Amino acid sequence: MNVYWILGGAIAIEVVATALLKASDGFTRLWPTLGALAGFGTALYALTLVMRVVPTGIAYAIWSAVGIVLTSLVSWIVFKQRLDGPAIAGMGLIILGVLVIHLFSDSVGH
Template sequence: MVAYLFLFAAIGAEVFATSTLKATHGFTRLWPTVACLAGYVVSFAALSQAIRQVPVGVAYAIWSGLGTAAIVAIGATFLGEPVTPAKIAGIGLIVAGVVVLNVGGGVAH
């Protein structure tokens, strides 16, 4: 259970970092860059703790899949990015892949 708390912390930190990436203006603005890099450091540190108990393939699928879905939602909600049928289908496929890995991937409990 603790491993999944680390995994969700890793996802949150990664989503935070990716959300601040545009504000860095190509890493030319100091404080947004510091926030972005700190978010990625926290994310990878938490992910490294999660994979001590969760299989790395499953953990990475959850981390990247939920992170991607969250960033698409943030982009649509706050950045005015379009939500197309292709994006919706892609997110659906990612979620389906994560479910398949969890059901058949031998997740450690």
């Protein structure tokens, strides 16, 4: 299996876990708290598998950038948290940065 599929799955799980973290209301709600902890554990384990192949800096750059954008979108849709122009522009730059890394860096291991 391509490690970038594993990385994508890890990111998706981390985004769900982050949404559950918000829903846990400061760890005062049991099921969202347990879901968040299980999700973060699973996502981090998957990230360790990716880091066996992909350099740590590259894996983490992709993980954090895509996670930021997806978490912001989930927060906007699910929790009705507003995204203003600078936030959207910043996320666009994050996406551009990931594309530059993935398309042009020899560190990615094409």
